[in-house]
Every structure is written in C-alpha cells, then in structure tokens.
Amino acid sequence: MGERVSTSEKFDRSVTVAREYLIAIAFVAIVTALGLAIEPLIGHVPVALLYLLLVVALGMKLGRGPVLLVAVSSGLVWDFFFIPTRFSLHIVDIEDLMMLAMFFIVAMAMGHLTSRLRSSEMAERQRQRRTTALYELVHQAGLAPDLDAGLRAAISLTEKLFGVRASLLLSLPDHSLTAESHPASSFPLDEKEYEVAAWAFSHRQPAGKFTDNRPESVAMHLPLQADKDVMGVLSILPPPGTTFDFAERELLEAFALLIGTILEKDHLLQGFKHAEILEASERLERALLQSVSHELKTPLSAVRVGIDALAKEIVHSERIQTTLHEIHQALRRLHRVINNLLDMTRIESGVIHPKLDWCDTGELIQAAIDLAADGVRGNPITIEINKNLPIVKVDQALLEQCLCNLLLNAASNSQPGAKIIVRARVVHGQLILSVIDQGKGIPEADLSRIFEPFQRGVDAPAGGTGLGLAIVDGFVRAQGGRVAATNRLPRGAELTITIPVETLQADVLENLA
C-alpha cells in the first residue's frame, strides 16, 4: 500500500464548478473549429460523431452539469454551423432533423452514463484515500515506539493530508486542558483560539471554523474523544479560502477519534505499568514485614512458653511465682510494643487494605474491651449504644484494634476507679465511636498533634510507645474515616472515630433469612 494521497490530487478535486463549465465551452469551441476544418472533406454528418466523442471524453472528467451543457451545446452548434441551411438553426431536410433528434438523445444518454461512472469511481477513490489515510495514521502514530513520536507523526500526517497547519493540546491527568500546545504543533493558538479549543474540549463537540459553534474563528478545533474521556483537542488552521467537503470533514473527525484512542491506549498502558510497580514494591514490603515479624515474635514465643512451663513446675514458692508474673507482664508489654511498631510500619508503607464486612457494633465494642482487658482492669467501662443500631460494613479487626487503643489511652489517663464511657452512634451514614474518660484532659497545645507518632503528653504516665493513637489514626484513615480529640467540661477528654459506612437495619433482614 505504497500509494500516497498527493496534494496535487487534492487540488484537482477542488477545481470549481465554474471552471468545469468554462472547460466544457472551450472544448466545444475547439471541436467546432476542427469540424469546420474537415467538413469539406467528410460532409456534415460525421462531425456529429466528433461531438459524441467529446461528450464521452468529457463525461469521464467533468461533473454532470458541464457534460449536459456539452451535449446540448454541441447539438445546437452542429445544427447552426453544419446542417443545411448553414449559419441558421433552420433545418430543411427531414433526415437531418431526425439525425439531430437522435444526436440529442444519444448525447444526453452518454453524458448521463459516463458522469455516473465517473462519480462512482470518484467515490471509490475517496474511500480508498480515506482507508489509506487512517492506515497511515495507525501505522505511523499508533505503532510508534513512544507517545511523543506518535503524536509528531499524527500532526505531520494531518498537515500533509489536508494541506493545513495543525496544533495539538492534550488533557492533563486531572482532566483539564494543557495551556501549551504539543511541541510538534505548527501554529500557536492565540488566546481567542485557545478559548474555542477549551470549549470544544469541555463540550466534547467540534468548534471554530466550519462548525456551528464559534464559526468566526480562524481554526477548526476537534475534541479527541476516546472511549470515556476527551484526551485533548486537535486544532487545524486551513490556508485562507479553503473549504472542506463532507468527506474531508468526516475524515478529519475520524483522525481526531483515532488520535484520541491512541492517547487513551498509552494512558492505560502507563497506568498499568504504574500499578505493576506499586504491587511489586508492596509485595516486597509485605515479605520484609513478615520476616521481621517472624524474627521478633519467635524468641518472644519461646520466652513465653518457657515461662508458662516454668510456672507449672514451681508452684510452691510464692517469690518465684511473683517473679514469673512480673516477667510475664514485661513480656506482654514487649509484645504490645512490637505489635505497635509493626502496625505503624504497615501504616507508613501503605500495605493496609481494609476488608469490609458486616459487623454488629455492640459485638465490636465488647471484643475491643476484651482485647484491652489487662490494661483497663482498674476502670469500669460503660457502653452507651442505641438498641436499634443498624449493622455496619467495616473492617472489624482494624476497628477493634483502634477502639482497644483508645480504651488503653483512656485508662492510662484515668485515676483508678474512674469511669470510662464508650458511645456508639450511626448518623447520616457515619459510624461514630467515642471513648470518654474523666482524666485531666489534653493540654490545648497537644490536641492537634496527639495522633502523630511518638507524641506523648508532657505528663503522660510511664509506659507506652506513643504509637497507640497514631495507629488509630492510620487504621481509621485506611477506612476513609477520621479521628478527633476534644476536651470535656468539667473534666476529661473525648476521642472520637468517625467512619463513613454502609448500614443495614437489622429488622429488614428478619423476614429474609
């Protein structure tokens, strides 16, 4: 398919109708002159054949109107110059009259047939030109090694094919239009034209010259519509005085569509590669975390099993039992610290992906209290929860850990015996969990930063890594929620988790299952 659609053919096509009529008249004149020259040798009848030949020949080249003009004018000129009586339209011989009538019929029929032949041949050529052009675009732009080379090829192909200058504006990742044209563009868009291009981009419709939208512009702007998004705008600046016929308009729009698709393909490919890299690094982080976790927890397990086994052997000595109990407590604390550090690492390396499932909030609170049991033994916990609370879709394990950390935090800020309240509500599709203590409250200066890692209150009691609340923040954020701290009057602090949730009223299900 080496054939190129050349620019000279393009100019052939734009020969105006007026020129065709002039050509028609000129040829009739030439044949008439020729006929006058040879008429003395052959007689007046064969001259008609010359005219018929002319009709057929021009039928191959000219449009239907000019050809019919040739047919009619040849008949009249033949009658005027050749049929006796010469130099008048008057005909004396009945035979000549019949000849003239026949001539008209034959010339008209021939003219009609050849011009039909020509127009179907032209349509075929146009189809082929269109196919070739699109093929070239796919070949040069779509299969280019990189996007930039592809776009350069697309611009230069557009310019060559349509005899215009072209400019390309691409869409940015945030779905807005770039301010700068692609470097390969061959004309700059001034402010007014840019505005029209932006209109075409946002309305997903062609705009500017030759269109219904802002036709006073000098350039035509076609949105690069891909499957879902508009990937940019192709602007073309035709030389003054040019017009585009329907087929060319259609071809231009097909170009815009194809360039849009090429851009989208590249876009998807980039996204895919990015996701692949992300996944690989996440896998690595996970493996690393798993191995660190194994190395830390294995010796911890050995100590734990060892102490438990020891405690069973030596039952008689209270001193030894007390010692073992203290080691046990220390071990528990170490375990908690290790878990906190691992959780914090998980949060910071972004490998937390919440698994949402239906959850009964009452059950969740109870489980969190169980989890925090050793740490909150000194403080009675009151649960305030509406009996008709719907079940909610959350990651229960993560949320349980969050609530447990809030309870431990509350207990460490409370005097022994002081009450801790856990309150749960669902308001406007948000699950709100608060833990309220009756401690000293949080200094104003710390309110905004207690959820940052390693931030410990100035007079926080001993123990704790300063990670507990940061983990709450990380886990809650991973579920699209937020956590906040406020002080209460006359005393105490309230830490509140708010998470957007899907809810289901329990009684809706009663009749289903």
Next chain:
Amino acid sequence: MTEKPTALVIDDEPQIRKLLRILLEQEHYRALESDSGRHGLSEVALRRPDVVLLDLGLPDIDGLAVLERLREWSKVPVLVLSVRDGPEDKVSALDAGADDYVTKPFAATELLARLRAIQRRASVGAEEVRFEAGHLSIDFSSHTVTVDGHEVKLTATEYALLKLLALHAGKVVTQKQLLREVWGPNAEKQSQYLRVYMMHLRKKIETPEGPDRLLRTEPGIGYRLVIPPQKS
C-alpha cells in the same frame, strides 16, 4: 486410664520445639518433633499422632501446602501455630483444613485449651445428647436450650446456629461454614444474616456484660463458643 495421647510438633525453630515438648509432656502428652514439612508428613503417616501442632513458615514446603496434602489422606486434628496474624492468613489455614489457629506468641493455657477442644471434637460421636458450658445447656434430642435452668425459646435458625457452634465448642467455626451449613451453600457471602442472628442469639443466651460471654467473635474469621474453665 488409656494410653498417653501423642502430639507431633512440626516447627523449624529448635527452641520452640524443645519448649513445646516440655509443655506438652507436663500435660501428659507424648511429644514428637519434626523440623520440616516433608519429614512432618511422613511422621504423621508412620506414627499416627493424635494431634498435630503445625507452624506455617517451614523451610521446605509452606505450612498451607503441608495441610492440604495431609488432608488428602488424614483426619488428624491440626492446630496451626504461626506468627502470621492477619485474618486472611487464619481463614486460609482454616480453609486448607486446620482445626484451629493460635498466633505466636501465645499463652500456654490458650494453646492447651485449643488442643483439648480440637481433640474432643475429633472424638465426639454422633450419639452425644447433651452439651453443657457454663450456665448454658443444650439437649440435642429434645431441641431444648436452658440458661441457668430456665428454658429459652430459640427460632429454628438460632437453634441450628447454636448447635453447630456447640458441636465445635472451644474451636473456631468460620463464617463461611456457618453460613453454608445453616443457610445453605448459596448464602456463603451473606454475612449480614449471621450478624443479625448472632445478635439475637447473644441476647437470649448470654447474661449481659458478664465476664462469662460464651459466643466470641473472631473478626474476619468466624465465631467460637468458649467453654468457661471448670470451677472446682
């Protein structure tokens, strides 16, 4: 008294194996050790232990694969011991055929309670008629449930749920299994049913906020009916 039960420990950490052996022997188990998946599998075939303690991070074959191969020909109760503590790790071990799961580091009492539960489950016959745990008692022949001696009316679904948990008492039952056996195979993903019915069941059989809560949730995994320690 019958012969001592045999427990096989499959773990690549020698320290853990040694200490578990001591702990198990204290509890009158005969302990066997194995340091790899392949060796562990052949030990199960040769020595026919009564219970297996399996670590997931083995040097030769992954613990999950060991489980799957084991389940092709053996029903021996398996307790998985692992540092992997995500719910998805636990569910995949349970789906692969583990009877229960304990995360490292663990308390000896917890480990021994789980061991007893999975062994009991393995030896329970179909002819069991009564079940008792704390203040709860179930008579399977007459379908009656009593709490502190008072009969409690349960719906058919609630009863089916409770019965399933009681038959696996002390052992975790996955959400998938509960849904499949109580609501049928098409309901495996309908966890909302389970939540609502467990909510009702709890209200009926648990004394509010008592420390002796029987039905425990294992988030992301399933439920466990806990047998309270016997008060002597």
